[in-house]
Amino acid sequence: MEHIVIIGNGIAGVTAARHIRKLSDKKITLISAETDYFFSRTALMYVYMGHMRWEDIKPYEDYFWEKNRLELRRGYVKSIVPKETTLLFDDGSHMTYDQLIIASGSTTNTFGWEGLELEGVQGLVTKEDLEALEKNAPNKKVCPHAVIVGGGLIGVELAEMLRTRDIEVTMLVREKAFWTSVLPHVEGALLSQHIQSHGVKIIHETNLDRILGDSNGRVRGVVVKESQEEITCNLVGITTGVKPNISFLEGSGIETDKGILVNRKLETNVPNIYAIGDCAQQRDPIGNRAAVEAVWYTGRMMGEVVAQTICGKETAYNPGHWFNSAKFFDIEFQTYGWVQPSSKRKDYETQFHWKHQDHTKFITLAYDKNEGTFLGINTFGIRMKHEVFDRWLTEDRSIDYVMDHLKEANFDPEFYAHYEHEIRSAFKNKTVTA
Incomplete structure (x- = not known):
């Protein structure tokens, strides 16, 4: 029986698995180093805020996977050997495949700042990040003040989360107004005002220079590049965007740039290997769209498209209007x-x-x-x-x-x-x- 292996159990990988199962009886294995079961990543903030429990953000009951004959493997893929159609895991085990879908998602984008390794410095992308936030900022007593580096969607989510626990928040935003790399200035200015009305301090036209630690290896503050001002804080949230999670592909022969290079059918340069979701990069961007789209619904669309192709109906990715x-x-x-x-x-x-x-x-x-x-x-x-x-x-x-x-x-x-x-x-x- 043909074996389809999917690296990643986010929205892209799970959608591909579900649609392949609807169309075929192929053996399907989903691999994840993060969690046993698929969860809604966009709902992580609501767990911290107390609006939902962890079990509430799992779209499917745990029995769903066995019922639909979707095998789950918890583990970290260290490398891929395409010539042997084999995945090597960090625990020394291996797995073979007939067709491989890489849906490894994103990781926090950092820029080599001094102090990134300190305890209390983190992003907000994974379940591990959420667990770290509960440890680093459980309440105002443990974490009186947080600094968020960068704006955008993840930055404002983190700010809202922290404010629900009455933690003081300062955001370092390099633009003159909020998220003006995406929005017209007039909208960014209105958003800056609105975010500040919720008790968040925004320092515009500001960049991080370095992160400072104490003798115990924990963050104690940051230094602003322009003024060299030191801001004392107990948490540093790095929200300067995300990047494709593809470091494990080094030496595999799979062509990469910012992400894994794919054509319209989401095929890589290696036969029988596809890439979808946040980790995929279109060789020729579609219209005004970015070559890498770290967006929930485009990951879902890619999962549906690649399922069609793998099941014998070659289909091109066409996401339509933005x-x-x-x-x-x-x-x-x-x-x-x-x-x-x-x-x-x-x-x-x-x-x-x-x-x-x-x-x-x-x-x-x-x-x-x-x-x-x-x-x-x-x-x-x-x-x-x-x-x-x-x-x-x-x-x-x-x-x-x-x-x-x-x-x-x-x-x-x-x-x-x-x-x-x-x-x-x-x-x-x-x-x-x-």
């Missing part, structure tokens, strides 16, 4: 299409910004100033329908059409407030506030 969602404390964020930050904005792109007077609801619409075509939307504090914007992007609707039909995108008009009239009026008058 979308994503997140949360900044109590402000929900959605994005559909492309709303570029200032550094990436094309000559033809113009943007319309609207904000409510309470500063917790704001949007940006991007459109082609020459053709009038709708390009994308960012929404904060206003929930809208994915399917509607996805259809409008496919139909190349004009910005005027989108404005005239904006109420159709209201997520649930019965329960959600209406702002479409104010937004449309502001657009026609070219003002920016309600």
Whole structure:
């Protein structure tokens, strides 16, 4: 019986396993060094915050795996020997495969700062990171003050988590406003204000120089690069992004760059070896998308695609229009299409910004100033329908059409407030506030 081995039991690997099982009777083994069972990584924060228990973030009951004949192997793959179709584990054991899917995910991206090895310095990517956080910052008495290096989605999640335990938080953000590597400056500035309203201190245009430790090897502070100011703290959260977890592939002959290089069918340069999820890098990026996409839903899509190919129906990865969602404390964020930050904005792109007077609801619409075509939307504090914007992007609707039909995108008009009239009026008058 053909043996499919999947390295990694995150959303990409588990989706591939589930869909291969739906389509075939092949033997399937999932390998993970992190946990016995698949869990929802995006829900880790809610365990720390007390909203959920660990067992609540496992999407499937433990019996699911045996029932569906999905074998689980707990272990760390040290290396791959493609010529022998063999995986070598760090405990000296090995496993052979017929086809291999690498779904090894991401790891915290660090930049060689002095002091990274100190106790109390950590990222927020894995279950191990969550367990370390419980040890390093169980309460305000043990951890009065934390410094978070970097902004972005992981940074704001960590800040929210720590604030629920009344721990003081300082964020070092290198941009002039929050997450402006992704968002227009006006949105980043509003987010900076909102995050600070939750008791978080943000120091903008600031970089970490080094991390300081005490005589016991525990963090005691950080030094800011620009001013050489020392900030005393008991925890340093490294949230400067993630990178593909691929160090174990060295010497395997599998081609890598930032991630594992794959074609549209998610095939590597080695026959019968595929890569999906956060660790995969498209040789030719798709449209405006990044070559490496560390996003939950793209990992799920890749898992579905590779299952089709492995089961005899070659399928190309086609993720469609860009979308994503997140949360900044109590402000929900959605994005559909492309709303570029200032550094990436094309000559033809113009943007319309609207904000409510309470500063917790704001949007940006991007459109082609020459053709009038709708390009994308960012929404904060206003929930809208994915399917509607996805259809409008496919139909190349004009910005005027989108404005005239904006109420159709209201997520649930019965329960959600209406702002479409104010937004449309502001657009026609070219003002920016309600």
